[in-house]
Structure formats: C-alpha cells, structure tokens
Amino acid sequence: MVWAALGLIAATLARFAIADAASRMMIGTALAVAAFAIVALFLAMVGFARGEGWFARLATPTLFGLLLLWLWEMLVIGFAVPFVLLPPPSAIARAFGTHLGLLAQDFAQTYLHAVIAGYALGCGTGFLVALAIDRSPFLKRGLLPMGNLISAMPIVGIAPIMVMWFGFEWPSKAAVVVVMTFFPMLVNTTAGLAEVGAIERDLMQSYAARYGATLVKLRLPAALPHIFTALKLNSTLALIGAVVAEFFGTPILGMGFRISTEAAKMNLDLVWATITVAALAGSLSFGALAVLERAVTFWHPSFRGSS
C-alpha cells in the first residue's frame, strides 16, 4: 500500500520532470524519480498479487494498467515520438475533452442506433427461429451445422452489400449486426434447449406436461446460461460489425467513420479517443450483461460457489 502510494507520487513527479527536462537539463533527476516510481509500483504489485480478497485482486491489474499508461506517456515524451505515430495518453485525454460533443454524436450514431437496433433484431430473430425449429429435428440437423459454419465466417465482409441495399445511413450497419448476431444466438439457444437431462424431462412427462409447459417451466430456464453466452458474445460482435461496416461508407458520422477518416488525416489523438469510447462501450455492455446473467442464472454451478 505504501509502495503503491509512493510509486504513484513518484510517477506523477517524473511526468512533470520529464516535461521540463529538455529546457532545464533535469534529465538525471527525471530518470532517477522515474526509476524509483517503477521499482515502487513493481513492489506494490508484487505485494498485492500475494494478497487475497477483492481489493488486492482489483489493485494489481489497476496498478499494472496505470503503469503501462504512464510508461507510454513517459516514453512518448521522453523520446519525443512524433505525434503522428503515437500521441501520449495525456493528449488523448485532452482530445477526449475537446471533442466530447463529436464523440457523443458518433456514439449515438453507431452504438445507440446501429448496434442496439441490430443487436435486438439479430438476437431476437435468432432466439425465435431457434424456438420455431425446436420441434423439427430435421431442420435442426440441417440448420445447426450451417449456423456453426456461418458463425465461423468473416461475416463483416457483407458490409459493402448491406451498404448497397440499405444505403449509407445506420440501417445498413444494423443489417450487418443482425447477420452477425443471428447465428450465434440460433446455435446457442438450440444447444441450450437440448441441455435438459433425461431425468428432468421424464419428470415433466410423468406430470403429462404439455410441450409449452415443459418449454417455459423447464427447458427455457435450463437454456438461459447458453442464451447468455450468445448475448455476451454478440455484444462484442455487434460493436465490431457496426464499426467495421462504417469503414465501407457512411454519412459523415459514426465511430468507424471517425476512426478511418481521422487516421487518414493523422489526427491520432481523436482516433485514440474514439477507440477509448468503443472500448468503454464494449466492456460496459459486456459487464452489464454479465451482471444480469449473474442475477438471472444465480442457480447455475458456475456462480453458486462464489458468493
């Protein structure tokens, strides 16, 4: 703990020292403080890595992430890496602040429109089709290998076709997302519905339960872990699909558009800021789904032991 605090303080000092180093010939001091910061942070991480409990478990990766960011910052400034190659994190943070409005518009265009609409439609139809083919073993045996195969294909490649069909606006991106998310949901839901064991099924049979009752009371709950697997996987796929589809043509808005055009214009700070938004959106949606999963499928063995 002490080492962590000392390390963070030294790191901050070193950052200021290196900024002034060129003018005031303080390279030596800056390097000494930086070296101390690295050692202190390393010791702190070693200490936390030995510990148990949520704080130690959280502190180690957090410190590690900070250390990486700081090293990035120090190396870029220290070696005067050209801005067009790699902007320092501080510049990215500044770009984040100055372009907040723009980033918000891009986020709305890509995430709130294309991703959410495509995700809902793709997952929804995937789920419904899985239910629809549930009573036909013939269709299931035909569609499942197909779905598995298509899931393993580079589907984002259909983006130019979707742009041609649905225009430059967000519906074409949503269409790509629909196709990308449909098959994982179909395959996982079908696998989930087959999950129920013979004994549980025999029990429902002994109650003379109808197909619908068995589905609602037994098979759908049992399928939930699989459905959540697809939901989580799809949340990542949807974002990738929408962003990459924008590389193929958009109106002058959207995260994918921003990344490709600003990269071409060498405005790398804005590119990194957009990537940060995408990363945050991706991990937060995944995290939200994981929390929901835990709340809904708390009974599943993968969660039971770890309260």
Added chain:
Amino acid sequence: MTEVALLQPVMRDDLVIPEAVVSARDVSLVFDAGGQRVTALAGVDLSIAAGDFVSLIGPSGCGKTTLLRAIADLEHPTSGVLLVNGMTPAEARKRRAYGYVFQAPALYPWRNVARNVMLPLEIMGLPRAERQARAARYLGLVGLGDFARKFPWQLSGGMQQRVSIARALAFEPKLLLMDEPFGALDEITRDGLNLHLHELWRRTGMTAVFVTHSIPEAVFLSTRIMVMSARPGRVVEIIENDLPATRDLDLRETPAFLAVAHRVREALRAGHSYD
C-alpha cells in the same frame, strides 16, 4: 497451498524410533481456510514398522487423508515431528521413498495404460528397455497384462485403479501409501481388489499405509488398524489384528474376523462420543 514452516525435528532418542518406516510424535496440522482455522490433526502419535499393513480408519473429516498426505509431504504439519525412513517427509519424497495411490485413479488420459505406468520411470530417468520391462511386469502383477495398449477411458473404474496401483509399484518403492483407493467402486469389484491387494502385499513384503472408511476392508487387509476420531483428528486406538497372515474372502464370515471388526466398531463409537 498454505506455506507453513515445518518445525525442525528434535533429534531426541525418546522421540524417534529408528527402525520405524513412518513415525509421528505429537503431529498437529491446522489449515487456514479463508481466515478460519481448522484443526485437521491434533497430537497424532504413531509408528509403523517395516512390513506392516496399517489401516487408518475413521469418519469423514477425521483427518486420515490429511495424515497420509502429510506423510507424503503433500501437506505440512504445523507442529510435531514426522519422519519417513528417519528423514523428513520432504527428503523422503525427493528420494522417491513411497508410491502413492489416490482416491481417483488420476491417470493421464492422453497416455495409454503402459505409458501411464511408465510415467514415474520416465521422470526418474530409467532407460527405455527397463521402463518397458517394468510396465509389463507390474501390469501383469495387477492382472492387466493384456490391456497395455488400451487408453484409461476404455477401462472400468476398478481396472483404472489397478493401473494406478501398478504405476505406484513400478518404481519399486518400499512404502505404499493408499488413500481410499477403492472408495468409489462397487462392493463386488472392491472385494476382488481387496483380495488382489492382499496378495500383492504378501508377495512384495512392502510396508503399506491404507486409508479407508470401510471396517471389513480395514480388518481384511491390515496387520494393525489405527482408529481415528473427528474434529480434531487424533488416533484414539490402535488395534493389533491377529488374524492369520494368509487370508481369503471366506475369512470375513469367521468369528475371529467379526470379533476384530467389532472392536474397530466399538473404538469408532468411542471416538465419536469422545467429541
């Protein structure tokens, strides 16, 4: 695994019996399970002589497995002196003093039966021809000579456990440690394996420590039975088993056998009320 420093053994004459294969004096072992201290062993004293077949019997959670694992240097006593062949368990392990048979076969599924038996021999660096000869010999000894090229999952549970016994015997240790090796098997298979193990022990003359919670099994196999009690685990009684040296399954219906079994049951009950 909790890293608890082993107390230095105090080499006093009254504490150590030199000819004992395993000797324990006042051995205690405390687990630190998430801030909660669980006493698995409390003041265990025992001495196992060469050629003995000793069973450790007791209710679940009495620490019999922990004691066996401590002898094998898989757990570390918090206090007391534990010696294997007059050495610390760690030294004995490094000299490959014992073979260990686990509750589950713990075979490596990607190796066939013969190569599973050869695993310890590879690690110990025996030449290839010797490895193959030993695998054939010990697989024959457990009656699985024809199954050398099969893979573990193609064998029944009882056969798998026999492979794991062959694996433990393959490097010819003087001491065999067995942790409920037949606990997961059905009773018919278990009877057959008990007879088999008894004959193996008779033929090799090795020392065996056998953890079980089955009274007939303990009585059938052992020369001595150590009855343990739960929470904290300690040895409550050591019963000398004076049944004839050569045994067969019919022995279990004789009054002499039932008398020993009765004594074990009484000791177990006493250990229980002790708590």
Added chain:
Amino acid sequence: MRGGRLSSTREGAILPLIAVILALIAVWYVGAVALNAPQAREQLAEGAGLRDLAAATWSMTRPVLPAPHQIAVELAQSLFTHPVTSPRSLVYHAWVTVSASLAGLGFAFVLGLLLAIGIVHVRLLDRSLMPWVIASQTVPVLAIAPMVVVVLGNLGITGLLPKAAIAGYLAFFPITVGMVKGLRAPDPLQRDLMRTYDARPLQVFSLLRFPASLGFLFPSLRIAVTLALVGAIVAELPTGAQAGLGARLLAGSYYGQTVQIWAALFMAAAMSMLGLAAVSLIETLAARRRGGRL
C-alpha cells in the same frame, strides 16, 4: 465425448443440410427476382412475361442481388481463367490475404503460448495481466486496424506486415486465454502425483500441463483462424490496398460490381473453411496418437 457427439451429428446431418442449402438457393433465386425486378423492368419491353423478367433479373451485369449461378461463373472465371500470379485471379488476392493471416497466426501462437506459460507460472503476471487479456476480448479491437495500418505506413512499413500485425493481435487473445485454461486443466490429484515423483518443473510442463492443454488449444485456434482472416481483410480497407480479398470487396463496392463482391465474399468464406479444416486435420492427427481423444 466431444468427438463422439460431433461425428454423430455429422452423420445424421448430411441430408437435412443438403435440404437447407437447396432451400436457401431457391430463396436466393426468388429474392434475386424480387430485388432486381425494378431495375430489370426498365430494360424490358412493355408486356414482357414473368419468364422474361426472371431471365433478366438473373443475368444483369450489376444486379442488386446476383443469382447464385452468376457468382459461380464469376468465381470460376476469376479462379481458373487467369494465371494465379495475375492480379485478375482471385487465387492471387486470396493468397495475399491468407499469407498475412498465416503470418499473424504464427506470431499470435508463439506469443500467446509464451504469455500463457508466464501467466500460469508467475502469480504477478496472472494477477496483473490476465484481467486485461480477458477484458480486451470484450473490446472491439478491430477498430484499431485503420490506425495501425496508417501509422505503420508512415514508418514506411506496408504490405504484409501491418496486416499480419492486426491479424496476429486479434488472434492472440483467444489463444492466450485458451492456453491459460488448458495449462491449468490438470486436476489437483494429477499435479500431486507429479509432486510425489519429485518431478522438475520442466517435466511437469512437458508431461502434464502441455499435453492436458491440447484439448483447449484447438477450439481457441479455430476462433483465432477466423479472427486472423477477418483482421487481414479489414486491414486492407483503409489504405485502399490494391491486392487482397478486402481490396476486392472495397473495389467492388466503389464500382457497384456486386458479382465481384459476392465472389470475393465466397472466396473469403472458403478460405475460412479451409483454415478450420486444417485445424481439424491437425486435431485429428494429434488425437489419433492418443487413441482418438484429446
């Protein structure tokens, strides 16, 4: 267990699979009529019958949705009528993309394996790095592709390397996660057994951890193959590359050459399948030495 289930579904699936594919093709033809009809009507004389309409919609040069046989013809032409080194050959473009994916995959495999070994053996790495590796799977890593290509281009690095870098970066995460899982797969008894033999760390690795990890390696390799291909294709987009499947997709979308887009798309799918088949083949060979199971 896994192998058994796979083969049983495969045996029973051939007939239904053919039926589904046939149905798909039929729907496709109907769809081509519906989507291309407005455009086709302009060219047709008044009073042309349904048969003429269908024929017209299935043979346009720039259809909204090309008919399957048009794609097949385009594929055959671009595959077989040009020498494979010609930029007009689809084999050439496929190889440009596939070579970048393979280079990236190799790089990802070595790095992922080394990092997994580090994470399994060094607690500090496990605690500090592993959470980030896991978290990065939820992040659209592909978004950095244009920037990497542009930045490396500024440094004078073009061609295969930037694409391989992106392909490798994408493939790296599933391989690392899979290998960490695999190297940790041995149960406590299997590890205790090694301890009773006083096995050296290298022996524990080569005799226990690595063989145990193979069952986890191949599923993650499958994911990595697809990701590497996607990475290489997307990496061809931002610079307007001249060669590669991504370049073909982009060029097709600029000039409205829908048939070319579809052909490139099918080629990409075929490459992905080829990669998956190669992984399966290696898996089968590896499993054969273990009595058919990994």
